[in-house]
Amino acid sequence: MDARLGDTHVRFRQEVRAFLDRELTGDIREGARRQAGIAADPSVGVAWQKKLNAHGWGAPAWPKEYGGTGWDAAQRQIFDEECIRAGAPSVWVSGLQLLGPVVMRFGTSEQKAFFLPRILDSEHYWAQGFSEPGSGSDLASLQMPAVRDGDDYVVSGTKIWTSHAHWANWIFLLVRTEKTANKRDGITFMVTPADAPGITVQPIISMSGEHETNQVFFDNVRIPVRYRIGAEGQGWDIAKYLLEFERSGAYAALSQSYLDIARRNARIPDPVTGERLWDDPCFRRDYADAQLRVTAQSWTEKRVISALSSGKNAGDALASILKVRGTEAQQASFEVSVTSLGAFGMADQREALRPGSNTPPIGPEGALQPTARHLNGRAASIYGGSNEIQRNILFRFIADGRIP
Template sequence: MNLDLSDEELAFRDEVRAFLDQSLTPELREAGRRATSVFMDKRYSLPWQRLLHARGWAAPSWPKQYGGPGWNEMQRHIFAAECARAGAPSLAPMGLRMVGPVIMGFGTVEQKAYYLPRILSGEDYWCQGYSEPGAGSDLASLKLRAVRDGDHYVLNGSKLWTTHAHWANRMFCLARTDASGKPQAGITFLLLDMEAPGVRVRPIITLAGEHEVNEVFFEDVRVPVSGRVGEENQGWTVAKHLLEFERGGGSAPGLKALLERTRAAAEAGGLVSDGAFRRRLAEAEVMVQAIEMSEHRVLAALSAGKNPGPASSMLKTQGGEAMQLVDELLVEVAGAYGAVDQPLARVAGSNQAAVGPEAVLTAMPRYLNDRAASIYGGSNEIQRDIMARLVLGL
């Protein structure tokens, strides 16, 4: 595995840097710095997506035939690293990184032609209907019913912790179409309109005081059969394909940028002179470096046409735990300022002055929001079960 960039890769990196320097407005940079979640506010992510789409860079992993740039693994890594370095806002992943690849792999010709261009442009903004009140890590126990009625499915039930459902005009969801056999065998993958009659969204305010997740209720919601992806009762296979994209690597560039900001804030506040803090900061740096090396190994495997196997579970777990560790360090740097709730000051372009250093303005809400990293995308316990089974043979 050669970590040195080739001349062509260096030229590509310089091209990306020049584009970011020219295209990222001060407001977009500020929004990126003040983000408290991996899910960016729609008012910043969509304008940035449109700028990237105009350049053909909105979906780095998409092949050219579907409107992507057709980049190789190293180009995608370079792009992610440069975006993190520049503080660019993150893009909503539900369309570009989740349902888009699923439609490519399992969708009909008509579904590809209709949905993929709308995902790229941002015309369709998606949410994910997976978790339910009694089906989180044990997703196969979901109970949202979808009963066939002619050319439609009729949905009744609910979904929980649905990120950005209050902004989305589309949802991809898993629904129960057969309850007679194994739980995994009776699930169907559906695409639906969030404005359909019978869909109701109720907000959930998080510990950080933010409206990011929701409950979604379905009462006799009619979904055309043409919105089904894959065969009826085969949605579990489609869902597993999607989770490969949700759990994949690529967290190291963002972690390195967050770690650099944490170190700079600690140096400015004098905490870096504390020996115990320096040791924990060094531990976090080692952890992030190990994740970066693991991601490079996955890049090498993918470039050679190999399947990285359970590496996605390992990187999902390690990436989330490293992020939480760095969050804890930044809260420690914030000190008493971390206890001040100042949501208006966190809004890009706000004229509300921050109480305390701006570098720690998002420390506490980030810490609270990122606690969910142990659960979303499959809990860490589930990921360790996968690693134990596939790597250790237990």
């Protein structure tokens, strides 16, 4: 693997930095500074997405024929890294990163023409309705039925941990259209407007204070057959394809940004004793452990970029490795960043984190996000298929001889 950037990619990094310096305005930057969850508040994230889309950068991973950038894997990685470095808000992924590729591959020409432009310009804001009470990491055990009635499916049941459903105007779903001996059969993928009669959204507030997740109830909701993506019963194959995008990604850059916060704060002398946490060997040990995890993750991500750049497929196994190691590296870096704050890490910053709040943050620069990020990030090793499930997947690959 050659991890060095060529002249083209060096120039591209410079172009991205120039764009961010010019377009990442104060309001958007300040909104991103208050982001503690996996994506910015829509008032910030949608505004940033519209700026990106106006510049032709709204869909970094999409092919040009659908309005995307047509960037190669290295360019996408550079763009993600530079956005994190500059403090840009994280754009909500359900439409751009998850549903978009599914519609491109499995949708009809009419579905592509209708949904893709509306995802790109943020007219549609999507939620993902996969998990159910009792069916999370074991997603194939989902039970919510969809019964065909003429030109509609009638859907009743509930989905849980549905992130951003209180903001979404569309939801994509996995439902059970047939009960079969093999629980992975009989699952169908479909979409519905979030304001369809019979849909109710109930908030779930996280321990870090964010309203990010919800439980969504469906009471005899009628979903037209034309909103089914793929064939009836093809939902599991579609879900596996989608989860490759959810489980991959650039974890290292975000993790490194929190280690940078930790290093900076740990070097500030205590105003009373003059001592620095950076000189504490226990802290340095934890910091070094997290830095090793992040460095290893960074090189794993570079391996993926190298493979994709040479025309190879990353595959299920590598997506699982990225998910496990990436989320664990993030959690370690978040925890070290909280430790570096000392007593300031215990401050309740929820009011200051609200978009538009004029409540000043408590503590040194960089003290606003780490505790909330740390608490929110505990879920990262659970959602998208828990890390225990990912290790089971990797074991099957090893047992089958597909990983030496």
